[in-house]
Amino acid sequence: MIYNGIAGSEGIAAGKAYIIKNSQTEIDTIAVASDAIETELDKLSEGIELSRVQLIRLKEKVEKELDESKAQIFEAHRMMLEDPEFIEAVRDEITTNSFSAAYAVKKVTENYLTIFEQIEDDYMRERAADIKDVSSRLTRNILGISSWDLFSIGSPVIIVAHDLTPSDTAMMNKEYVLGFTTDVGGSTSHTAIMARSLGIPAVLGLGHISSEIKDGDDLIIDGIEGKLIVNPDKQQKEDYNRRISELQARRKELAKTASLPAVTLDGKRVEISCNIGMPDDIKHGEANGADGVGLFRTEFLYMNHHTLPTEDEQYEQYRKAAELLQGKPLIVRTLDIGGDKKLPYLPIPEELNPFLGWRAIRICLERRDIFKTQLRAILRASGHGNIFIMFPMISGVGEVREAKNVLEETKEELRKEQIPFDESIRVGIMVEIPSAAMTADAIAKEVDFFSIGTNDLCQYALAVDRMNPKVAGLYQPLHPGILRLIKNVIDASHKHGKFTGMCGEMAGTEEACIVLLGLGLDEFSMSAAAIPNIKNIVRTVTLKQAEEIANQALELATPEEVLEFSRNKLNEIRRDLL
């Protein structure tokens, strides 16, 4: 059986299915006979004990192997599990209503959820999610269903889920995860980004796949074509095994040259950098030959916290990143929260269109306290390496000036306090709103560089919600309209002697590479795993060839034509090399 989905991350893998069910566990027995009540109470106690042991073990493991803030989640879960009121209420449902232990847990959980979900507070809503989590762990333990503790996966598997959250992927024992397949999500969802950074395939947007296949089913996941094959026949297995070994050989081959610079045959050097969420990601980037960091997504520092991270906490992280890079560039993007990213301690009012709402620089310009704390931390770290500051979600010159004013005020404060920082620190913006791309010539006078954020730029320019599987197909970075916007940005920056990078996923796709090179892109920033391939492509062409290809691509009418054209050109170039 072959399913077609969205190719979220390249690569092919074969392995057993490992289903993660976030949904309700089926409870067959609601009520029990009166002489079975004691048994149900015992089942409850055993279930609680088993869950308690699991949570303690998980906490210890995560503390040791990840970090303490993530381990706190399990501590919170344990407190809820051992809540005397909760346990008493469940016991009461069993003894007075003769409910089965599992059903009693369900009833009591529902009561608490009603209370918690009614409270207009993001923190409480998140605790509601914790209650659900604890309750489903307890229910599974009562029913004797094995728990999917992502941390304790002990053999190679392909993860099958409705959707994966950052905390799911953080807990995974990545050594054994061969690939991801999910019901929802597109090529720029969290799952896809995570898969690409791990260098494993992902096929997303498969509808109801998580309820259609069973644990242990044989799967082949093809992240190049966006296909999932369930219980393949002998022929399919043989075909794919051959392709997997070809791909592995190719990866090995590319790895050999990953540390070489990306220079075209006629001597044009471009920077190939990596995108990171935490300083430690730099190691992965450098292993793949990154020339620096083109995007440090600082929101992860905020998302891993219970309260706003302090100036010192942030400073430590920025400094660590700068030092790890040993003078290579580090572009730090200021807080990009809002849209689909929420902070439990920073309430954002319900919005009809969160992606068009209160997010990123719009929040920072209003909450100057948050903005200044971050800028102070970045500036202080700037003395320890080669740091660039980048503002996200800029729509025009006005916001650039306003943000720069805040930066100036912050610098002045530091000077007064005699705290050293890099006085010549360079400042740039993310170009992700079409109006910024169109007025790039005016903005270029105000900044030192641009970095094109293609994920949002495409979403805004093409009016496509990339998370909606119904329209995700219209999300086409090679749309001629997008290419023209990109060209406009690059040309404007060069006219003013500035540089343009790209930190959206487009920068790491091989079909776009030569066209972007030809348009004059100076820096490509991508997930670490994509770097060796992109560097290799840059080294196979001349700048002159790339410019011709870009010019021809700009003349084409549809995204499909551009895609076919650039694929053909890439194949021609590769063939000529052999």
Add this chain to the structure above:
Amino acid sequence: MISKVITITNQTGLHARPASVFVSTASKFKSELFIQKDAKKVNAKSILAVLALGISKGTEITLTAEGTDEEDAVAAILALAEANFNE
């Protein structure tokens, strides 16, 4: 039985981390511990009940303790409240 009125002065109130710290401390004692806000009185050892009270900064709560270590329990919680729950 001892009763004490406490004004919550820390920024977050009995919420998030301070709530966990409060409940963990209360759970260390054998005595029965309750907190009351307005007409609602709940078990101070229940994180779910304490969170559901929604106690914000400036709220007055009444702490009641009954049991063999009631004095120690009240003293420990008072000290914690004065230290703003280590926020």
